[in-house]
Amino acid sequence: MAKKRTVRTIPQERTAVRELDPVVRGTNFEEVNCGYNEKEALLESERCLFCPDPKCIAGCPVNINIPAFIEKLGQKDYRGAYDVITASNLLPSVCGRVCPQENQCEGVCVVGESLEPVAIGRLERFIGDRAIAEGWVNIPAIEPAPYKVGIVGSGPAGMACAADMAKAGCDVTVFEAFHEPGGVLRYGIPEFRLPNSVIDAEISNLKKLGVRFECNTLVGRLFTIEQMIEEMGYQAVFIGTGAGYPSMLNIPGDSLNGVLSANELLTRCNLMRARDFPKVDTPLPLGRKVAVVGAGNTAMDALRVCLRLGAEKVYCIYRRTKAEAPARAEEIHHAEQEGIEFHWLTNPVEVLGDDTGNVRGMRCVRMELGEPDSSGRRRPVPIEDSEFDFETDQVVYAIGTNANPIIGQTSNLGLNKWGYIQCDDSLATSLAGVFAGGDIVTGAATVIEAMGAGRRAARAMKSYLGLRDDDALESPGTLFGIDLREHNYARVRIA
Amino acid sequence: MPVNEPTTSYFEIVKREDYSDVTYMLEVSHPLMARAAKPGQFVIVMSHEDGERIPLTIADFDAQKGTVTLVIQAVGKTTREMQQTCQVGTRLYGLVGPMGIPSSLSHATKVLCVGGGLGVAPVYPQARGFKELGAKVIGVLGFRNKDLVFWEDKFKSVCDELILCTDDGSVGIKGMVTDGIKLALERHPDIDEAVAIGPPVMMKASAETTRPFGVKTMVSLNPIMVDGTGMCGGCRVKVGEQVKFACVDGPDFDGHLVDFDDLMVRLRRYKEEENAAMKRFEESCRMRDFMVTDAEVREAITTQMGEA
Ligand SMILES: Cc1cc2nc3c(=O)[nH]c(=O)nc-3n(C[C@H](O)[C@H](O)[C@H](O)COP(=O)(O)OP(=O)(O)OC[C@H]3O[C@@H](n4cnc5c(N)ncnc54)[C@H](O)[C@@H]3O)c2cc1C
Ligand SMILES: Cc1cc2nc3c(=O)[nH]c(=O)nc-3n(C[C@H](O)[C@H](O)[C@H](O)COP(=O)(O)OP(=O)(O)OC[C@H]3O[C@@H](n4cnc5c(N)ncnc54)[C@H](O)[C@@H]3O)c2cc1C
Ligand code: SF4
Ligand code: SF4
Ligand code: FES
Numbered sequence: 001m002a003k004k005r006t007v008r009t010i011p012q013e014r015t016a017v018r019e020l021d022p023v024v025r026g027t028n029f030e031e032v033n034c035g036y037n038e039k040e041a042l043l044e045s046e047r048c049l050f051c052p053d054p055k056c057i058a059g060c061p062v063n064i065n066i067p068a069f070i071e072k073l074g075q076k077d078y079r080g081a082y083d084v085i086t087a088s089n090l091l092p093s094v095c096g097r098v099c100p101q102e103n104q105c106e107g108v109c110v111v112g113e114s115l116e117p118v119a120i121g122r123l124e125r126f127i128g129d130r131a132i133a134e135g136w137v138n139i140p141a142i143e144p145a146p147y148k149v150g151i152v153g154s155g156p157a158g159m160a161c162a163a164d165m166a167k168a169g170c171d172v173t174v175f176e177a178f179h180e181p182g183g184v185l186r187y188g189i190p191e192f193r194l195p196n197s198v199i200d201a202e203i204s205n206l207k208k209l210g211v212r213f214e215c216n217t218l219v220g221r222l223f224t225i226e227q228m229i230e231e232m233g234y235q236a237v238f239i240g241t242g243a244g245y246p247s248m249l250n251i252p253g254d255s256l257n258g259v260l261s262a263n264e265l266l267t268r269c270n271l272m273r274a275r276d277f278p279k280v281d282t283p284l285p286l287g288r289k290v291a292v293v294g295a296g297n298t299a300m301d302a303l304r305v306c307l308r309l310g311a312e313k314v315y316c317i318y319r320r321t322k323a324e325a326p327a328r329a330e331e332i333h334h335a336e337q338e339g340i341e342f343h344w345l346t347n348p349v350e351v352l353g354d355d356t357g358n359v360r361g362m363r364c365v366r367m368e369l370g371e372p373d374s375s376g377r378r379r380p381v382p383i384e385d386s387e388f389d390f391e392t393d394q395v396v397y398a399i400g401t402n403a404n405p406i407i408g409q410t411s412n413l414g415l416n417k418w419g420y421i422q423c424d425d426s427l428a429t430s431l432a433g434v435f436a437g438g439d440i441v442t443g444a445a446t447v448i449e450a451m452g453a454g455r456r457a458a459r460a461m462k463s464y465l466g467l468r469d470d471d472a473l474e475s476p477g478t479l480f481g482i483d484l485r486e487h488n489y490a491r492v493r494i495a
Numbered sequence: 496m497p498v499n500e501p502t503t504s505y506f507e508i509v510k511r512e513d514y515s516d517v518t519y520m521l522e523v524s525h526p527l528m529a530r531a532a533k534p535g536q537f538v539i540v541m542s543h544e545d546g547e548r549i550p551l552t553i554a555d556f557d558a559q560k561g562t563v564t565l566v567i568q569a570v571g572k573t574t575r576e577m578q579q580t581c582q583v584g585t586r587l588y589g590l591v592g593p594m595g596i597p598s599s600l601s602h603a604t605k606v607l608c609v610g611g612g613l614g615v616a617p618v619y620p621q622a623r624g625f626k627e628l629g630a631k632v633i634g635v636l637g638f639r640n641k642d643l644v645f646w647e648d649k650f651k652s653v654c655d656e657l658i659l660c661t662d663d664g665s666v667g668i669k670g671m672v673t674d675g676i677k678l679a680l681e682r683h684p685d686i687d688e689a690v691a692i693g694p695p696v697m698m699k700a701s702a703e704t705t706r707p708f709g710v711k712t713m714v715s716l717n718p719i720m721v722d723g724t725g726m727c728g729g730c731r732v733k734v735g736e737q738v739k740f741a742c743v744d745g746p747d748f749d750g751h752l753v754d755f756d757d758l759m760v761r762l763r764r765y766k767e768e769e770n771a772a773m774k775r776f777e778e779s780c781r782m783r784d785f786m787v788t789d790a791e792v793r794e795a796i797t798t799q800m801g802e803a
Contacts, residue, residue: 177591177722177724178591178722179541179588179589179591187726215589216589216590216591217591218591218592218593218594218723218724221531221536221592221593221594222527222528222531222591222592222593223527223531242726244724244725244726245725245726245728245740245743246726246727246728248728248731248738250738254738255731255733255738255757255761257760257761257763257764258764260727260728260729261727261728261729263726263727263728264721264727264728264729267721267722267726267727268721272547272548272721273545277768278771278772278775279545280545280546280547281545281546281547281572281573281772282547282548282721283765283768283769283772285764285765285767285768356760357760357761357763404724404725404726404743405725405743405744406724406725406743409596409743
C-alpha cells in the first residue's frame with residue numbers, strides 16, 4: 001500500500017473545476033460548472049486522507065461511505081465507486097451538483113481544518129455522470145413481493161422511496177400532478193445548474209427497476225389517500241408532495257402586476273419552457289430591472305434566470321448579511337461573477353406601483369444586525385429613517401414556502417400546526433400503511449435530505465409489509481435493549 | 496363502485512359540439528375524473544407539448560360514461576387553437592384535475608344560479624347539485640343574443656324557474672344578468688343564497704346587486720393560473736383582508752368580500768404577450784388558409800384540365 005497520506009503530503013490546492021465564462025453564460029442556459037474530467041478527478045481523489053474516523057460520513061445526511069468511494073475512484077474502479085455511492089444515494093449526479101456540501105460532507109472534512117476540504121461533491125458528480133454516460137444501473141435480483149405501493153409526488157423523496165420499494169419487489173406506481181416527473185429538480189432548479197438530461201437519466205433508471213409513472217394525477221382530488229388504501233389495492237403509500245405554497249411578504253403592493261413568486265418564475269421558465277416563448281405558448285414577461293427578495297437557493301436561481309432572460313439589472317435584496325445567506329456558497333459566488341448586484345441588510349417595505357397597476361419601484365429600509373434570535377442568528381433590525389426608493393419593474397419573492405394544503409384538505413392525516421404532515425421517527429403518519437417524507441414533513445430542506453427521508457420511509461414500509469430488509473441485517477443494533485453484537489448472536493435470515 | 500387502475504394518460508375527445516362561432520363543447524374521456532368531479536371544480540388542460548396550461552371549469556361530468564365536459568370560449572391563442580385542433584378522436588396532451596375545493600352546496604332551500612358569458616356552463620353543475628339536494632333553483636342566464644343561447648334545456652331540467660336575459664331582447668328579458676337578478680330577488684324574497692359565475696365585471700355587478708338584499712353570493716374566480724396545485728401563487732386573489740390562492744383555497748369565494756378590481760388588473764398581466772401570440776397565430780392561420788386555397792385552386796385547375 002502507498003505511504004500513508006497526511007495533510008502535508010496531499011496536493012495542497014483543491015483541484016479547480018472548469019466553468020463557463022461569466023459573460024458568455026449570462027446569455028444562455030448551459031451548465032455553468034463543467035465538472036471534473038478523469039484527470040482532475042484522479043488528482044482531487046489524492047487529497048482524501050482516508051481517515052480512520054471519517055467525519056465526512058456523518059456530515060452526509062445519507063451517510064455515503066465517502067473514503068471508500070474515493071479510494072475506488074483513485075484506483076480507477078469507477079464502477080466500484082458507483083456501487084459504493086448508490087448503496088446510500090440513488091442520485092449521485094444530482095446531489096454532486098446541488099448539495100450544500102459546505103454545510104454537509106465537506107463542511108466537516110478533516111482536510112478542511114487546514115486546507116480547502118476535499119471536493120467530495122465534484123467527485124461524486126464525476127462518478128454519477130460517468131454512470132449515466134456508461135448506462136450503469138444497479139438492478140439487483142428482485143424477488144417479487146405481492147404488494148402494491150403508491151408514491152405521491154415524484155420529487156427526490158418520492159423517487160428514493162420508489163426505488164427502494166421496487167428493489168424490494170413491490171409493484172410501484174408514482175403519481176405526479178405535473179405533466180412531467182422530477183419535482184423541484186424539474187420545475188425549480190434551472191438547466192444551467194442541473195440539466196434535464198440528468199433528471200431524465202435518473203427517471204429512466206427508476207423505470208428500469210419497474211417503477212411506473214402516472215403524471216397528470218392530482219392525488220387527494222382525483223382519488224384520496226384513503227381510497228388508495230381502501231379501494232385501489234395499495235398496501236402502502238408514501239407521500240412526498242414537497243412544500244409548495246410560496247410565502248408573500250404581505251407588504252403594500254404585493255398584488256401589483258410584476259410581483260411574482262420565484263416558484264412561478266422558475267416553473268414558467270423551466271417546466272413550461274417560457275424562455276423559448278413564442279415557440280412555446282407560456283409567456284414570461286421580463287422586467288428590465290428585476291429585484292429578487294431573499295438569498296436562498298431559490299433566490300439565486302431566480303436572479304440568474306432573470307439575468308439569462310435578458311434583464312439589464314438584477315438586484316438581490318436580503319435583510320441579513322452574506323454570512324447568513326442560506327444559498328449554497330457556489331451559487332452566490334457564481335451569481336456575483338455574473339454581475340448580480342447584492343444589497344445585503346436591506347428589507348423591502350413597499351412595492352410601488354404606477355396608475356395601471358404595474359410595478360415601478362420598491363421602497364426599502366436599511367437594516368443592522370441586533371441580538372441573536374432563537375435560531376442563533378443575529379436578528380436584523382431596521383435602521384431608523386433609512387428608507388429609500390429605487391426603480392424596478394419586476395419583483396420576485398423568494399422568501400420561503402408553506403405546506404401545500406391539498407393532501408391535508410382531502411384526508412384525515414394528522415398535520416402539525418403549520419400544516420405539515422405529522423410523522424413518527426420511522427416516518428409513519430397517523431394512517432396505517434401511509435408514510436411521508438421530504439419537504440412536506442420537514443418544511444423546505446435539501447434534495448439529499450428529501451432523498452434520505454424517502455429511503456427511511458421505505459425501510460419503515462418494508463417492516464410494515466413484513467418484507468425482508470437487508471439494510472437492517474447489516475446493522476442489527478439493539479434488540480430488547482440488548483446489544484446484539486456483544487452476545488453470541490447468529491444472524492438469521494428470515495425470508 | 497370501486498376505483499380501478501388509473502387511466503390518466505389518454506384524454507380522448509369523444510364528443511364535440513359548437514354552440515356558436517366562439518363557444519364549443521368538448522367531452523373528454525377520463526373515467527376516474529368523471530367519478531371524482533364535484534360541482535365547482537376545474538381542470539387544467541394542455542392541448543399539446545409546447546402548449547400553455549389553461550384552467551377550465553368542469554361544466555358537466557358523467558360517471559356512467561366516464562367523461563367530463565368542458566365548454567370553452569375562444570378568446571386567445573390557446574383556446575382558438577384548440578377550437579381548430581380538438582376534434583373527436585384526438586387527444587389532449589395533458590388533463591389534470593379535478594382541482595379546487597368543491598362548491599359547498601349548502602342547506603339553502605331556494606337558490607339563485609346566475610351565469611353570464613363564460614359562466615353559463617360552469618354554473619350548471621351547481622344548479623344541478625342544488626336541485627339534487629332538494630333546493631328550489633332559480634336560474635338567470637345572460638347571452639348577447641338569441642343565437643348564442645345554449646343549454647337552455649339542460650338548465651330547464653334542473654331549474655324551477657329560468658330567466659334568460661339578452662342584450663338585444665331577442666329572447667327572454669332585454670337587459671343584463673343584473674336585471675334578471677333583481678327580477679328574481681323581487682319575485683322570490685325567500686332566496687337564501689346566490690351563485691354567480693362569469694367574467695369578473697359581471698360577477699362584481701352581480702355581487703353588488705345582491706348586496707342590498709343581504710343574500711350571500713358565491714362567485715367562482717378565474718385568475719391566471721400555472722400549476723393549479725398551490726405551488727406558484729400566480730392565482731392569488733384578495734378576499735376581505737386576506738390573500739388567497741384561488742386554485743387551492745377556492746375557486747369559490749364570498750362575492751361580497753372579493754376585490755374584483757384587483758382581479759381585473761391582474762388578469763391583464765400578460766396582455767401584451769397574449770396579443771402577440773394571438774397575432775402570430777392568426778397570421779399562421781392565414782398562411783395555412785392561403786396554402787389550402789392555393790392547393791384547392793390547383794386541384795380545381797387540374798380537374799378542369801382533366802375534363803377538357
Ligand atoms: C428553486 C429551488 C432551488 C433549490 N436548490 C436546491 C439546491 O441547490 N440544493 C438542495 O439540496 N436543495 C435545493 N432546493 C430544495 C430541494 O429541491 C427540495 O428540498 C427537495 O426537492 C424536496 O423534495 P421533495 O421530494 O420533498 O419534494 P418536491 O421536489 O417538491 O416534489 C414534490 C412533487 O410532488 C408533486 N405533488 C404535489 N402535490 C401533489 C399531489 N397532491 N398529487 C400528486 N403530486 C403532487 C409536485 O408537483 C412535485 O413534483 C431547491 C428548491 C427550490 C424550489
Ligand atoms: C378556475 C378557472 C375556470 C375557468 N373556466 C373556464 C371555462 O369553463 N371556459 C372558458 O372558456 N374559460 C374558462 N376559464 C378561462 C380560461 O382559462 C382562459 O380563457 C384561457 O386561459 C385563455 O387562454 P388563451 O391562450 O386562449 O387566451 P389568452 O391569450 O391567454 O387571453 C385572451 C384574453 O382572455 C383573457 N383571459 C386570460 N386568462 C383568463 C382567465 N383565466 N379568465 C378570464 N379571462 C382570461 C385575457 O385577459 C385576454 O383578454 C377559466 C379560468 C379559471 C381560472
Ligand atoms: S450526497 Fe451530498 S452531502 Fe452526501 S456526500 Fe454527496 S454531496 Fe456530500
Ligand atoms: S473527512 Fe475528508 S479526508 Fe477524511 S475521509 Fe472524509 S473526505 Fe477523506
Ligand atoms: S395556480 Fe399556481 S398557486 Fe394557484
